[in-house]
Amino acid sequence: MTNSETPAGAPADGFATRAIHAGQHFDPTTGAVIPPIYQSSTFVQDGIGGLRGGYEYSRSGNPTRTALETQLAALEGGAHGLSFASGLAAEDALLRAVLSPGDHVVLGNDAYGGTYRLINRVHGDWGIRNTPVDLGDLAAVEAALLPATRVLWIETPSNPLMAVSDIAALAELGHRRGLLVVVDNTFASPALQQPLALGADVVVHSTTKYLGGHSDVIGGALILNDDELHEKVRFLQFAAGAVSAPMDAFLTARGIKTLDVRMQRHSANAQAIAERLHAHPAVERVYYPGLPTHPGHELAARQMSAFGGMIALALRGGEAAARRFAESMRLFQLAESLGGVESLVNYPSAMTHASVRGTELEVAPNIVRLSVGIEDVADLLADLEQALA
Numbered sequence: 001m002t003n004s005e006t007p008a009g010a011p012a013d014g015f016a017t018r019a020i021h022a023g024q025h026f027d028p029t030t031g032a033v034i035p036p037i038y039q040s041s042t043f044v045q046d047g048i049g050g051l052r053g054g055y056e057y058s059r060s061g062n063p064t065r066t067a068l069e070t071q072l073a074a075l076e077g078g079a080h081g082l083s084f085a086s087g088l089a090a091e092d093a094l095l096r097a098v099l100s101p102g103d104h105v106v107l108g109n110d111a112y113g114g115t116y117r118l119i120n121r122v123h124g125d126w127g128i129r130n131t132p133v134d135l136g137d138l139a140a141v142e143a144a145l146l147p148a149t150r151v152l153w154i155e156t157p158s159n160p161l162m163a164v165s166d167i168a169a170l171a172e173l174g175h176r177r178g179l180l181v182v183v184d185n186t187f188a189s190p191a192l193q194q195p196l197a198l199g200a201d202v203v204v205h206s207t208t209k210y211l212g213g214h215s216d217v218i219g220g221a222l223i224l225n226d227d228e229l230h231e232k233v234r235f236l237q238f239a240a241g242a243v244s245a246p247m248d249a250f251l252t253a254r255g256i257k258t259l260d261v262r263m264q265r266h267s268a269n270a271q272a273i274a275e276r277l278h279a280h281p282a283v284e285r286v287y288y289p290g291l292p293t294h295p296g297h298e299l300a301a302r303q304m305s306a307f308g309g310m311i312a313l314a315l316r317g318g319e320a321a322a323r324r325f326a327e328s329m330r331l332f333q334l335a336e337s338l339g340g341v342e343s344l345v346n347y348p349s350a351m352t353h354a355s356v357r358g359t360e361l362e363v364a365p366n367i368v369r370l371s372v373g374i375e376d377v378a379d380l381l382a383d384l385e386q387a388l389a
């Protein structure tokens, strides 16, 4: 039963309300509060072409995926959401939709290693060129643009060094030069940062991370407003088939319902940890935008509603100290990925960013990345202290 014409999770509802209700309607047949997982590859037709609910085959569409795509669009304030089998599958579909051989992409010089590998080695192989640049330096971005540049690819905060770049200023610059402005919003999540409202054209997510939030599902998403671009990407999603499976879509949608409270706790825990690490003699530098010493602190305070759960740190003792630290934790488990409720530690130069060794995106060997979970912060602080001792 509902007592209003306005559906729950409508655009006028607040973020946490939209996260819980957008696209997540009760099942009219049984009254189940949670929409079913439509674990079906195909859909019966009432005579040829007689589709009951608009669905024919789960590669082209599945109701569980539609529920997630509606929820994703509502979270980022976009007209369209598209859910993929991984973040890189989402990125690949977008790049294929907008680029032709000879085109050029400008991206951050500390982008996620997998994104750079996709742009440089996969799309590079069919004639796409790229220039990595410091996105914090608008003059350098402008100087990197070529007549063939089509896409400005922004990641903020960046992975792993937490550089913060000015989405509104970069979008203005990009649009002046006719570019598609893409923001990877994986680290902040839409709970903390809304790139479309700041002028971006497309938001990219690895939904594996904060959106799913429980390290139990791989997924990716695109959220955008442009109808024509949406049709192009949707066609590629259908024709190439890197869609999210029904169970994965369900798990992601379930995780999203607690995104708002999780991001508050991730941010509070990370702030306390960043402050403690900043004061620790074994630590050379802490990369966390919530610290007033971070060069992007003021910008992050304007552009984000909190500073998130990701921290990078440089150890004074170099590579040996960084490796020892990463391998000495009790609660922070040594693993790739991020954004789950449990804390993780990653050694980027040999793990998530190993593929960019020898390029200008190479991560220094004394850097360790923390994905701060939502455990009791006192336990996390004790774990870090013992690992640094």
Ligand code: PYR
Binding pocket: 112, 114, 159, 206, 336, 337, 338, 346, 352
């Ligand atoms: C990361 O840990 O950065 C991945 O995206 C896997």
